[in-house]
Amino acid sequence: MSQLLIEPFQFEFFRNGVMAAVLAGALCGLIGVYIVLRGMSYIGHGLSHAIFGGAVVAYVMQWNFYLGAGLWGFIAALLINQTARKTEINADAAIGVITTASFAVGVALISRYRSFTRSFDAALFGNILGVTRADVWVIAGVCLMVAVAVFFAYRQLLFTTFDAEVARVYGIRTPWIDALFALLLAATLIAALQILGVTLIAAALVIPPITARLLSDSFNRIILLSTAMGAATGFIGIYLSYFIDVASGATIVLAQASLFVIVLTITALQKRAQRRLVHTHVG
């Protein structure tokens, strides 16, 4: 039995995949806390589509994938932030307009240049087979960058997420914080794209934070729990992906969704028990 469990680790692609999935899960869990609390849960979904458009443009123009898609995602995230903050348009509408337009550019280019030999299935649904050691290093680098930025800009990010307008009054340069956040988000999506895929990345950004939110009222604890859950479900998901031969993005998200349902059920039962206890005491 133990032989069966450690069997996949003899393959380099699996070792790369596990490392990438754990790092990408943790990364999405960390940055997802800010996304959920900013009320922009849909941004992961939209921005990953925008990045898909950027990836196609980068391919057609023969630019470096990470640079082209990353820059495209960063600009899209900035545009969404600025549109939501400075106009009457809501964040979800801004995300809808900007990211679908960007996705449409990608689709238009694919239909125009039908000579594509590259498969975009992996980008859409995630695939561990395509993860190289270089990809793992890129994800690790992004993880380090995001962790350092979140650590040193902790106070500014927290205040801006809580109340951006008042944060500005208290001297925080909120446009810079928004730009930093857009950069971190774009980098996270690029890093996680290969593992989770465009269509499933939004769930990885949203499910760990909301699960952690069910367990704690403390911002710091939510950050730690969400990051840990992202990493753990990344590991479980990639493991399942190997054994049941399903796309890695789907198994990771299913692992996260299962954890969410378990936590939701337990916390609901606990609340019910507490209410009953109070009722008994009052009675």
Add this chain to the structure above:
Amino acid sequence: MDPILELRRVTFGYGRTPVLQQIDLHLHPGQFACVVGPSGAGKTSLLRLALGVLQPNQGEILIAGRTLNGRPAPRVAYVPQVETIDWSFPVTVEQVALMGHVRRRSPWPWPDRKTRNAVRDVLERLQIGDLRKQHIRNLSGGQQQRVFLARALVARPDLLVLDEPTSGVDMQTAEKMLHMLLDLNYEGMTILMTTHDLNMAAAHVPWSICLNQRIIAQGKTTDIFTSEILTETYRGEMQVIRHDGQLLIHQKPHHHRLSDVVIDPVLGHETGAAENGEEEGTGDENEPAAYRTISV
């Protein structure tokens, strides 16, 4: 003495809709002033202009002699309306208060011992020290107001700006809040706030600004709270009663007396006119009086 806040011929509007016109305002260090006016008079816009959140279409805003030019106002702290707060956000009382320290120049994200002690002192002073580990949602209305006042005080501002600090709380809690603000003002802090409660302003705030898109009057509260000025400000009849050095702003009652329509649901009998046979009930005579409709 130079004013700490100065608005010179400021005009502001959203799009083509004018909100504030030709506002001239001076607030000197140590003053405690409130802005009163009806809903839509531009009170919150005036505060947001003073904070540098909004930029005027015309005119100039100076804080301590320096033009804002779209920059946030320095050494100014703001207590927003509680209705604008996201109460489900996962932060404790202490974490909110610590946000006031965000201007502190330190590369480390966590507060040092000195900062923590300063925050605890402020929380103790506002009588919420024992609630510092509580989530903000679990507090009463008055305690919630004090948390955001604590955040402002931790910033050690020269000018404290509050938007409706007594909205949504009972009279006793509002009075306590005002007493806290008066204590701060006696210690030298300049305070500018908005309020809808004219009686509270009359009782506690020494300086008032009557606003309705333009400044109708500004001066000592006891001088400018007159029927004429308040009627012009609110564009509706306002009665001011002066008694024993105190002001009471009285609303004009409806032409039907309350006693004409009040029925006592507990005792089950009508009071006032209907009981005296002046008006007739339209309901079934066998029905308890409490459920009968009284025509007036």
